[in-house]
Amino acid sequence: MKTRQIKDHLYAQVARIGKAMASPKRLELLEMLCQGEFSVEHLAAQTSMSVRLVSAHLKELKMAQLVRTRRAGTYIYYRLADTGVADLWVALRVAAEGHLSELREAKTGLVDRGEEIAALDGAQLMSWAKLGKVIVLDVRPQPEYAAGHLPYARSLPLDDIKRGSVALPKNRPIVTYCRGPFCLMAKEAVGVLTRGGYRASRFESGVAEWRSQGLPVVKD
Amino acid sequence: MKTRQIKDHLYAQVARIGKAMASPKRLELLEMLCQGEFSVEHLAAQTSMSVRLVSAHLKELKMAQLVRTRRAGTYIYYRLADTGVADLWVALRVAAEGHLSELREAKTGLVDRGEEIAALDGAQLMSWAKLGKVIVLDVRPQPEYAAGHLPYARSLPLDDIKRGSVALPKNRPIVTYCRGPFCLMAKEAVGVLTRGGYRASRFESGVAEWRSQGLPVVKD
DNA sequence: TCTTTATTCCAATACTCGTTGGAATAATGT
DNA sequence: ACATTATTCCAACGAGTATTGGAATAAAGA
Numbered sequence: 072m073k074t075r076q077i078k079d080h081l082y083a084q085v086a087r088i089g090k091a092m093a094s095p096k097r098l099e100l101l102e103m104l105c106q107g108e109f110s111v112e113h114l115a116a117q118t119s120m121s122v123r124l125v126s127a128h129l130k131e132l133k134m135a136q137l138v139r140t141r142r143a144g145t146y147i148y149y150r151l152a153d154t155g156v157a158d159l160w161v162a163l164r165v166a167a168e169g170h171l172s173e174l175r176e177a178k179t180g181l182v183d184r185g186e187e188i189a190a191l192d193g194a195q196l197m198s199w200a201k202l203g204k205v206i207v208l209d210v211r212p213q214p215e216y217a218a219g220h221l222p223y224a225r226s227l228p229l230d231d232i233k234r235g236s237v238a239l240p241k242n243r244p245i246v247t248y249c250r251g252p253f254c255l256m257a258k259e260a261v262g263v264l265t266r267g268g269y270r271a272s273r274f275e276s277g278v279a280e281w282r283s284q285g286l287p288v289v290k291d
Numbered sequence: 292m293k294t295r296q297i298k299d300h301l302y303a304q305v306a307r308i309g310k311a312m313a314s315p316k317r318l319e320l321l322e323m324l325c326q327g328e329f330s331v332e333h334l335a336a337q338t339s340m341s342v343r344l345v346s347a348h349l350k351e352l353k354m355a356q357l358v359r360t361r362r363a364g365t366y367i368y369y370r371l372a373d374t375g376v377a378d379l380w381v382a383l384r385v386a387a388e389g390h391l392s393e394l395r396e397a398k399t400g401l402v403d404r405g406e407e408i409a410a411l412d413g414a415q416l417m418s419w420a421k422l423g424k425v426i427v428l429d430v431r432p433q434p435e436y437a438a439g440h441l442p443y444a445r446s447l448p449l450d451d452i453k454r455g456s457v458a459l460p461k462n463r464p465i466v467t468y469c470r471g472p473f474c475l476m477a478k479e480a481v482g483v484l485t486r487g488g489y490r491a492s493r494f495e496s497g498v499a500e501w502r503s504q505g506l507p508v509v510k511d
Numbered sequence: 512t513c514t515t516t517a518t519t520c521c522a523a524t525a526c527t528c529g530t531t532g533g534a535a536t537a538a539t540g541t
Numbered sequence: 542a543c544a545t546t547a548t549t550c551c552a553a554c555g556a557g558t559a560t561t562g563g564a565a566t567a568a569a570g571a
Contacts (some may be wrong), residue, residue, distance in 0.1 A: 072473055077475070078475075082315035082318045085384050086312070086313055086315040089313035089383060090363060093313040098302045098305055098306055136391055155389055156386070164305050166308055169358055169373075170357065223307065257296055291418035
């Protein structure tokens with residue numbers, strides 16, 4: 072029966088993508104790459120992995136055609152093949168949140184802490200930001216902000232906030248966001264800002280989630 | 292650093308879903324389960340796998356909480372945990388088609404053959420079917436049709452078509468569909484019908500693709 | 512040319528996964 | 542109670558994967 076061979080081949084191809092997304096480390100790399108393009112070294116530093124290991128995992132992702140590379144001098148920069156890859160990462164994460172009770176527990180127990188999360192939808196946040204009702208802060212490192220950020224958001228990296236170099240009006244509520252639901256930078260920023268007398272809360276989405284909902288991402 | 296442990300745990304949870312979808316056999320089982328609920332034995336027969344192997348793969352899917360079971364006598368019926376799982380399968384397949392050139396080649400070379408594919412969108416097909424401009428045929432086995440089918444579609448299993456028990460008007464175009472892009476039943480049906488003097492073409496989507504586009508699925 | 516830096520390749524390790532055969536469960540019917 | 546049927550569990554093998562160390566590329570600068 073030739074039909075079986077054809078089917079086996081087709082499913083095997085799809086499974087290649089699945090295999091690429093079957094490793095926690097590779098998923099973390101993919102989420103990083105949703106923020107922009109980075110060198111192997113930088114990815115290794117951000118994910119607490121050895122350079123060699125990052126290289127090996129990126130090789131897998133490249134063979135699955137999920138990422139592309141660009142050479143600049145001695146550096147090699149990796150980026151997502153297209154925004155569809157980011158959508159796939161978001162879809163997988165959402166599915167995991169929906170299905171795995173352990174993940175929900177881990178998130179509610181460790182990442183969230185009561186009032187820190189502002190559970191509002193993106194369109195509403197954007198309209199408030201447009202009117203100046205809230206200040207939206209992108210607390211990621213500046214290169215990631217430059218690669219693309221939420222509309223009306225201003226860049227104020229977490230490191231700067233920690234250093235105390237915050238000059239914001241205290242009468243308006245502040246909403247922070249970072250790389251996404253699994254990133255803890257925005258949470259940490261809320262902690263520092265709240266102690267400093269600001270009314271701060273966290274928005275869970277990152278640019279990948281934002282874009283996957285069809286909302287516009289700004290690059291300047 | 293505790294942050295690392297939290298992150299490792301979060302990504303590991305998502306990777307559980309990825310791992311579950313990293314096997315060709317499991318993907319084939321998932322696609323079958325998009326058509327309805329089935330016993331282990333039936334799934335084994337449909338996928339040319341041994342019962343034991345199907346059982347082992349279903350166990351993996353169950354541990355990832357992608358499927359649920361129901362006992363009826365000596366049979367145990369498996370079904371998807373919810374329609375979100377079907378959406379995830381569709382999303383993964385679409386991503387694979389977009390990224391893997393080998394998959395595109397395999398599909399255009401083996402599955403498709405020129406005019407057999409009707410490249411029209413679902414909403415248009417449905418409006419034509421409603422007006423009676425086309426006859427939409429669900430060529431899957433009848434239990435799968437009963438579990439949910441496209442609106443205005445009538446059931447005519449491929450086996451019946453092969454047996455020659457076709458009583459359809461020859462003046463109207465026929466559109467066949469089956470389990471999805473990787474299923475070859477609709478293609479085979481088009482071949483038989485065309486030889487019998489009908490104007491038949493294939494619609495690539497199955498109920499999972501249909502539903503994931505927000506279109507209604509009928510159950511009677 | 513020689514050195515430096517970023518990255519990849521190769522080899523070796525422990526580990527996990529897919530698959531199969533034979534035995535064990537769990538419900539059904541006699 | 543016994544045999545039957547559908548399914549799962551256990552053990553085992555080979556194949557594939559993750560990770561690490563050391564060596565090899567490839568571009569840049571002295």
